[in-house]
Amino acid sequence: MAEAQAGPPPLNLDAPHKTPYVSIWMRIRPVYPFLLVIFIWQITAWFLHDLMGDLFPYFGSILFRGWELITGPLVKAMGVDVDTGFLTQLYAIIFKNPLGFIDQLKYLSDSPLLWHTLSTAWRLPFSFMIASVIGVTVGIMMGRFAFWEGFFVPLLSVLLPIPALAWTPIAVIWFGNGDQTVILVTAFASFLPIAMAVWTGVKTINPVWIRAAQSMNADKMTIFRTVVLPGSLPMILSGMRIGLARAWRAGVGAEAFAGIRWGLSAGIFDAQEYLDTAFMMVAIAVLGIFGYLLEKVLFQPIETRTIIKWGMMEEMGGQDKKV
Amino acid sequence: MPTKIQIQNLRKVYDTPERKVHALENVNIDIQDGEFICLVGLSGCGKTTLLNILAGFVEITHGDVYMDGKPITEDYDKGVVFQEYALFPWLTAVQNVEYGMKIRNVPPDERKRIAMEFLRLVRLEEFADLFPHSLSGGMRQRVAVARALAFDPQVLLMDEPFGALDAQTREELQDLTVDVWQKTKKTVIYVTHNLAEAVFLGNRVVVFIPNPGRIREILTIDFPRPRDALAPEFIKTQRRINELIRDWK
Ligand SMILES: Nc1ncnc2c1ncn2[C@@H]1O[C@H](COP(=O)(O)OP(=O)(O)OP(=O)(O)O)[C@@H](O)[C@H]1O
Ligand SMILES: [Mg+2]
Numbered sequence: 001m002a003e004a005q006a007g008p009p010p011l012n013l014d015a016p017h018k019t020p021y022v023s024i025w026m027r028i029r030p031v032y033p034f035l036l037v038i039f040i041w042q043i044t045a046w047f048l049h050d051l052m053g054d055l056f057p058y059f060g061s062i063l064f065r066g067w068e069l070i071t072g073p074l075v076k077a078m079g080v081d082v083d084t085g086f087l088t089q090l091y092a093i094i095f096k097n098p099l100g101f102i103d104q105l106k107y108l109s110d111s112p113l114l115w116h117t118l119s120t121a122w123r124l125p126f127s128f129m130i131a132s133v134i135g136v137t138v139g140i141m142m143g144r145f146a147f148w149e150g151f152f153v154p155l156l157s158v159l160l161p162i163p164a165l166a167w168t169p170i171a172v173i174w175f176g177n178g179d180q181t182v183i184l185v186t187a188f189a190s191f192l193p194i195a196m197a198v199w200t201g202v203k204t205i206n207p208v209w210i211r212a213a214q215s216m217n218a219d220k221m222t223i224f225r226t227v228v229l230p231g232s233l234p235m236i237l238s239g240m241r242i243g244l245a246r247a248w249r250a251g252v253g254a255e256a257f258a259g260i261r262w263g264l265s266a267g268i269f270d271a272q273e274y275l276d277t278a279f280m281m282v283a284i285a286v287l288g289i290f291g292y293l294l295e296k297v298l299f300q301p302i303e304t305r306t307i308i309k310w311g312m313m314e315e316m317g318g319q320d321k322k323v
Numbered sequence: 324m325p326t327k328i329q330i331q332n333l334r335k336v337y338d339t340p341e342r343k344v345h346a347l348e349n350v351n352i353d354i355q356d357g358e359f360i361c362l363v364g365l366s367g368c369g370k371t372t373l374l375n376i377l378a379g380f381v382e383i384t385h386g387d388v389y390m391d392g393k394p395i396t397e398d399y400d401k402g403v404v405f406q407e408y409a410l411f412p413w414l415t416a417v418q419n420v421e422y423g424m425k426i427r428n429v430p431p432d433e434r435k436r437i438a439m440e441f442l443r444l445v446r447l448e449e450f451a452d453l454f455p456h457s458l459s460g461g462m463r464q465r466v467a468v469a470r471a472l473a474f475d476p477q478v479l480l481m482d483e484p485f486g487a488l489d490a491q492t493r494e495e496l497q498d499l500t501v502d503v504w505q506k507t508k509k510t511v512i513y514v515t516h517n518l519a520e521a522v523f524l525g526n527r528v529v530v531f532i533p534n535p536g537r538i539r540e541i542l543t544i545d546f547p548r549p550r551d552a553l554a555p556e557f558i559k560t561q562r563r564i565n566e567l568i569r570d571w572k
C-alpha cells in the first residue's frame with residue numbers, strides 16, 4: 001500500500017517568476033517551414049537549371065548575392081576578385097585586410113543594398129507616422145462629432161476600396177518624381193483604414209464605461225481622455241496594424257513608379273531589366289524581415305504593455321503576428 | 324429622518340422610432356435619508372428606468388424628482404453599481420476605486436489611502452494592484468461597490484449588482500452591503516428581482532407592476548438585523564410580495 005500523500009510541498013508565492021522552459025524543438029519550430037521551403041526551392045532550381053540558369057538561382061546564389069551587395073565595394077577596394085567564393089572573401093576581409101577600420105566602414109557604407117534599405121526604411125515609417133497621426137485624429141473627430149462623421153464616412157468609404165497603386169500615376173503627374181510622391185501615396189493609403197478603425201473603436205466603446213464615468217461626474221473632456229481613448233485602444237492598434245500593412249503595399253508600388261533611384265522595390269524593378277533575380281530575392285527578403293521587425297518593435301511592445309495586460313485582447317496564438 | 328429624494332407623479336415614455344414605450348406611470352416615492360430601499364418587479368416594469376432617471380442618464384417625460392427639496396441635477400454625488408461589469412479594464416482595482424476621487428481632485432496620496440480603505444472594506448486590499456480581468460466575477464463587483472462608495476456619495480444606486488453571481492457569493496455580498504450601509508449610513512436604492520434579497524436588505528420594498536410600470540405597493544420591512552432568511556415571517560413577507568407581483572389583474 002502506498003503511503004498517504006503528506007500534501008503538496010510548501011508554497012512560496014513570493015518566489016521570483018520562473019522563466020518558462022523552452023525546448024530546442026520549440027525554438028526551432030518557427031524556422032523549419034523556411035528550411036522546408038528552401039529545400040523545395042533547391043530541388044526546383046536544380047530541375048530548372050538547364051532551362052533557366054540564373055533566372056531561377058540556387059538558394060546559395062541568392063545568399064551570395066546578398067553578401068556581395070553588402071561587401072562588394074569593400075572586396076573590390078581590397079583588390080580581391082569579386083568572383084571568388086564567399087569563404088575566400090570572408091577570410092580576406094578578416095585576416096588579410098589592408099584597409100583601416102574607417103576605410104572599411106566607408107566601403108561598407110557604399111553597399112547598394114544598404115542604401116536601398118535605408119531609403120525605404122525612413123520613407124515608410126515616416127509615411128506611416130503621418131498616416132497614424134492624421135488617421136487617429138480624423139477617426140476620433142468622426143467618432144466624437146456627428147458633423148465630421150457625416151462628412152468623412154461617405155468619403156472614406158468610397159476611397160477605402162481603391163488600391164493605392166491606382167493613385168500613383170496621378171500623384172506622379174501632380175507631385176513629380178521623387179520621395180514626396182511616394183510618401184504622399186503611402187501615407188494616404190495607410191491613413192484610410194486607420195481613420196475607419198479608430199472611428200469604429202470610438203463608436204463601439206462599451207457604453208457602460210461612459211456611464212460609470214458620468215455617474216462619477218467626469219466632464220466630457222475627462223471622459224474622452226480617461227475612458228474613450230483607452231477603451232478604444234484595441235481598435236486603434238488594430239487599425240494601425242492594417243494601416244501599416246497598407247503602407248507596405250502602397251509604398252512598394254509607389255517606389256517603383258515614382259522614378260526614384262533608391263528604395264528596395266525601386267531596386268527590384270531596376271533589377272528586372274538586368275534579369276538579376278538573385279538581387280530581387282534578396283530585396284524581397286529584406287522587405288519581409290524589415291516589415292516583420294517593424295511590427296515586432298512597434299506593435300508587440302505596445303500591445304503587451306496595454307491591451308494584453310488589461311485583458312482586452314488575448315495574446316495571439318502561435319509564434320508571431322504578421323502585418 | 325428628513326426626506327432625501329422625492330419622486331412625484333413621475334412618467335417616462337421612451338420615444339423610439341418604432342413606437343413609444345410607456346415605461347413608468349405616476350410613480351410617487353419619498354425616500355428618507357439613510358434609507359435602504361429595494362425596487363422589485365417583473366422584467367420590463369421600469370426598475371432600471373427609474374434608477375437611470377435618478378442617476379441622470381435618462382430624461383424625465385413628466386413629473387418631478389427632488390433631491391434635498393431641490394429639483395434633481397445631473398451632477399449630485401451618487402455612486403452607481405451597474406448590473407454588468409463596469410470596471411475600467413485599463414485601471415488596476417485600486418486605480419478604479421480612485422477614479423471618482425481623481426475627478427474631484429483629491430490629492431494622490433490621500434485618494435490612494437482612501438481607496439485602500441474601501442478595498443479593505445470589501446476585503447480586497449491584497450488584490451489592489453491587479454487588473455479587473457484577473458479578478459473573479461464576485462471580486463469585480465466588490466471593487467465596483469468600493470468604487471461607487473469611495474468618493475463618499477450621498478446616494479448609492481445599485482441595479483441588480485449581484486444578479487450575475489452564484490448564490491453563495493451573492494449572500495456574502497449582501498452581508499457586505501448591509502455592513503457597509505450600516506457603517507456609512509448612505510441612502511441606498513437597490514434594484515433586484517430576487518425577493519429574498521429585497522426582504523433581506525430593504526427597510527422598504529417597492530413593488531412594481533408592468534405595462535406601464537407603476538407602483539403596486541410599498542412594504543415596510545422592520546425585521547431586526549441581522550435578518551434570518553429562514554424565519555417564518557421572513558418567508559411570509561416574501562410570499563406576499565410574490566403575490567403582489569403576480570396577481571395584479
Ligand atoms: N433606451 C430605451 N429605449 C426604449 N425603450 C426602453 C429603453 N430602456 C428601456 N426601455 C423599455 O422600458 C421598459 C422598462 O425597461 P426597464 O429596463 O426599466 O425594465 P426593468 O424593470 O429594469 O427590467 P429587468 O428586470 O428585465 O431589468 C421596457 O419595456 C423596455 O423595453
Ligand atoms: Mg433592469
